Amino acid sequence: MKGTMVNMLAVVVGSLLGLAVGSKLPERLRRLLLQVLGLGTLFLGFDMGTKTQHFMIVLGSLLCGGIVGEILNFERRLEALGQWLQARTGSSSGTFVAGFVTASLVYCIGALTIVGSIQEGISGDPTLLYTKSLLDGAASVAFAASLGLGVAFAALTVLVVQGLLTLLGAQLQFLLNPAVLNELTATGGLMVVGVGLLLLDVVRIPVANLLPALVFAVVFTLLFT
Secondary structure, three states, X not given: OHHHHHHHHHHHHHHHHHHHHHOOOOHHHHHHHHHHHHHHHHHHHHHHHOOOOOHHHHHHHHHHHHHHHHHHOHHHHHHHHHHHHHHHHOOOOOOHHHHHHHHHHHHHOXXXXXXXXXXXXXXXXXXXXXHHHHHHXXXXXXXXXXXXXXXXXHHHHHHHHHHHHHHOOOOOHHHHOHHHHXXXXXXXXXXXXXXXXXXXXXXXXXXXXXOHHHHHHHHHHHHHO
16 A cells, blocks of 8 residues: 555645645636646546547446436535535635545546556555656646645545555456456546546536446446457
8 A cells, every 4th residue: 555655645745835836826827727737637638538449338438427427426425525524624715625526536537546556456566656646746736726725635535546446456457458448548538538628617527427437438348348
């Protein structure tokens, strides 16, 4: 779990730096920073999306996952967790929940999260998660400067998601199959595109409600390829 712990620390430290910087920036500059993050997130999502070899699996996964996610309302549950954390901290920030939800999704949907965590669980090698820590730490500076304290609490989401993947590493080794990983990455990539559109204030897609699509991507790939 060393890689996950370092990743958590990177998110917290990066967020604290971002808060210190953001408090000194004018509102117009913070808004521009958020737009740049939105563009970068879009680019990342599209790049992940190109990994697919079977687009219908990605599309079918998102459709089925969206139906299940809407029924279970994962978006509302994640927002409720963010609101609970905000109440516990006494923060009055209007962007606390948005920062927590956005950073949680960006930091936990991607190939580095899956491969790095499972690799550490199987071999004890946290190298990939150390690399992810550097990326997440740098992103946390920018996210926190624009969205505030809630970004730091995404470290808890990182702990839960990556911790579980690491602990179950041996059982989840099949996810490292290139065919499965490609469709899983592409499905997550289109979800990241949704986050980018949200940051740019283009459209509000309840991305958390699409999380079950990741499970469908694995199942459909195993069944149909």
